[in-house]
Amino acid sequence: MNPFLVINDPSVAALAAAVIVIGAAIGIGQIGSKAMEGIARQPEAGNDIRSSMLIIAAFIEGVSVIALVICLLVSLK
């Protein structure tokens, strides 16, 4: 059996999307928790911490969104 035929299945794409979401959620959760800790320790640095938190979250999001688009393309094929 050709393994690539299995990979092309839409349900595999859904499974892959679930794994991607788990990874991205762990990453963004870590950023959020550390940023909250940072703001709680030093409230006057809140604005800087918040904006750099958003930027780093955007980097993680970028990678995971590329992977999700690949999943979508596979499932719509």
Added chain:
Amino acid sequence: MLNRHDISSKDITMIQIKIIFCYILFIATLLLPTGKAFASSGDTEELDVSEFIMSHTSDSYNWHIADYKDKHYSIPLPIILYSTKSGFHCFLSSKFWHGHSYKGFKIAEEGAYKGKIVEIDESGTHLEEHPIDFSMKRSIIGMIFSCILIIWLFVYFGKQAGKFIDTAPKGIYAFFEPMILFVRDQIAKPSIGEQKYQKFLPLLLTLFMFIIINNILGLIPIFPFGANVTGTISITMALALIAMFTINFYASKDYWKHVFNPEVPMFMKFPIPIMQSIEIIGLILKPAVLMIRLFANIMAGHLVISAFIVLIFIFTNMFGPSVGAGVSVFSVIFGTVMTFLEILVAAIQAYIFTILTAIFIGLAIEENH
């Protein structure tokens, strides 16, 4: 300082709650007719969920407004084609309705070119060569509309800007002035630097305002709005290309030295250019990720809202109209909540796109060797 009546804090909370409630009701009434119009068309025929969702979120040759009593109401949009056989053609897309062909062109119904315009011969078979398509699709018309809105607003703001030096700004300018100041003080200055930020401020402001206004107009589901402009990959690609050209055009000598002759051991760059290829991939990948991030975020929001609405028809098909009516209440509530979330996402994505562009520009123009 402001001439307001004395309002106690308790009154203010009540007013705020009332305003929020009115907003929710307003958006729910906007969503309701969408659901109702489709409910009348999905009687017994098989429901193709992905087809339904994709036709409402992706680009198309018609601007579909509503279905009512088995009639489609759409606005035809101009189609501009160049064919190597017969030259330029320009006509309205209403010529293609009900599967008709016109001047030897047709919208393909199946195959690899499904949904795109193909050229056919007398017997009706598709030709190998495809016409070049310059058509003004829904997103382009929506973009032109929002550009007129943006130009009108900002020419007005430009006239207003000098007037409020000692007093607080008034009217719609008071709503936009903090956003403009935010782009200047929180995005441009910290990432590009105090000396050079002024050259790039117009570009960053244009990017920010174009993205945020198009994102928010795309969320309004009634006619002149609602074209999924920033959820169209060609438009985000144009924005990312603008960012890419700006970054590389204004780049300093040190930036190009870092790309072509980085300070690494010789074996990593001389016989086989490992570092150079990584840096050049990075040049292309940065704007590519900007493009995909904006596209995917806005597209995903529209998909989720459509999915909540399509739940009504899935349940109607499975259990009958009464269950569908019951589900529609929850669909509209969840759709409303998602719309609020999408307003937040619209602002965050505009911020992310602009600040990443600003950071890349700041890194490129830096000279510190």
